[in-house]
Amino acid sequence: MASFSISPSSRIRQTACHEKVVALGVKGFTVYNHMLLPTYFESVEADYDHLVKYVQLWDVSCERQVKITGPDALRLVEYMTPRDISKCKLGQCMYAPLVDENGGIVNDPIILKITEDEYWLSIADSDVLLWAKGLAHGLGLNVEITEPEIYPLAVQGPLSNDLMASVFGDWVYDLKFFYYKEFELEGMKFIIARSGWSKQGGFEIYLNGKEDANRVWDIIWEAGKVHNIRPGCPNLVERIESGLLSYGNDMTLMNNPFEVNLGKYCQLDKAADYISRKALKAVEANGVTQHMQYMILENEEGIRVQPNSDPLAVTQNGVQVGSVRSSAYSIKYQASLAFTIIDAKADLSGNFEVVDQAGTHFKGIISNEKWEMPA
């Protein structure tokens, strides 16, 4: 797709630090949870190069929180996911697919256990608030469900530990992956988690209100100068190289978790009642009809694949057997990479063909090297 401008409207909300990222030269946006999300500053490639070497500050306000409180909070959270949330400790975060009655993925949030009767779902791009509210009302659960004024910032990159320690103290070195701590600074109270949508190491900071987000941005920015800090955002190349799935791109309500390598987050025999048990048990018993595959796309003239909008067809021997969900040229692997969903009957050892929107033909080969998965 060529470049088109995005028109302003209140419906597409600005992030907490919108003015800062604009002043710092953001060039592209996407829309995520009805909010702007920066997509690149200098270029996706230059941003990538910096991200894997130094440290970046990301305004990820669009990671909206669905806050569930009340005596039935755990019951509702458990009901929405096949993952066993009863094992989640205070201070812990759990990545968990939310799955509907047909086995379809509704979202794939990180769940934060705040107290025994308060959970935050840090969501991907779909209105989980409405899904949770609908279920809770229909089931008569005693919960309150809101989207609080929480605006996350992310600090990502190999120098993130040193930067965060310089601002918040050496305890951050010991913070375990997917655990968080509550912290107080200059009268502001917020949560710091070791997490984030890259594999370069880093943290997510859940700020209360736009003002706090801007104050903490300034503090981190100032301290980051010695670490060559830059503004950043989730990076398409880095996340594909790292095997990080994106809801809406790589999986939708039409996919079940087993199809997209999320089976390990499904404890189908967990004690708590959950909506997708019957559907997922059937998938487990019958096997999947399609599955995610990591594909390398080759072109004889060396043309690189572009990021795709609508899914591109994947064919084998002239027959469509799947689609490309996300694609990018990998700097690390010096190859065009794609997340694809392929018919389970297709011959994975054979060749595939993809034609991108520019009409360029690629030969597709399934990669055995599994890009890693989130934890």
Next chain:
Amino acid sequence: MASFSISPSSRIRQTACHEKVVALGVKGFTVYNHMLLPTYFESVEADYDHLVKYVQLWDVSCERQVKITGPDALRLVEYMTPRDISKCKLGQCMYAPLVDENGGIVNDPIILKITEDEYWLSIADSDVLLWAKGLAHGLGLNVEITEPEIYPLAVQGPLSNDLMASVFGDWVYDLKFFYYKEFELEGMKFIIARSGWSKQGGFEIYLNGKEDANRVWDIIWEAGKVHNIRPGCPNLVERIESGLLSYGNDMTLMNNPFEVNLGKYCQLDKAADYISRKALKAVEANGVTQHMQYMILENEEGIRVQPNSDPLAVTQNGVQVGSVRSSAYSIKYQASLAFTIIDAKADLSGNFEVVDQAGTHFKGIISNEKWEMPA
């Protein structure tokens, strides 16, 4: 907000006729129901000028349908809205706010009654699919809820009657406002409704699948040449002049229908059970604490208001009393117009002040001339 590019991804779906609107020179997009929606072609002003004189063809695929079928279909639809849907006839469309248990607006679709046990909700920008599915599951209703492969096109403008009649027959002249008819053309079956998101007159055509949408686009385009047809899209200036509210801009889950002039769509004593009865009865009894006002914004140097992103503060005597939800310079009224939501205690006869994102100061005056409402 300055102009920024929107980055491609499968998550932001392309419309049925995306390639056509690109070839025809679309310049801006927004994202609506996780799908691209054109925002202008030549310019918002030039598009407006053409729309009010001739006829335009709009690719509004982003008007996604939530299809509810089954013995409990009417029961679920009734449950979601305070409007009395029992009165809806076969072949009729009804504009209806969907309202939650707190009285907050979830969406404001047009509801189409297809059969006695099939309704389509032609939705604004929020995941009504998840809301409806959550409620139905929790309440144990016997319904199936899907997003079918329906891709609407709109034909809008004063010449739309003649154009549509030339393609589909003279019966379209007699089609009543907010009624539809099923039609068959060259083996394609689809629905034609007299409706659309402008006040210039027109139709919405609900096509089955992207291929049919492209075929019908071509047929209408060819027939429209004698009527000076152009590609178009919902026009910010026209819709504000016409008093057409936009969900997410002018109202959100934080607003009840009475606050935003949608009281006439609330039959609080309707026979069917509905989720918002208690909350809306309380609003009716206690009155609203804020209400939508149409405001004219004046600037001494004659500077025109720009479309706003995040809501701008409206102050009176230095105190914030509300916010601007949508704004544009009206060509018809030669004035800067804004939809605002104002504290019910504010003095509507007094002056207000608005400072836009460029820092321009405007004096705000409530307009007594009510721009019309949808039917």
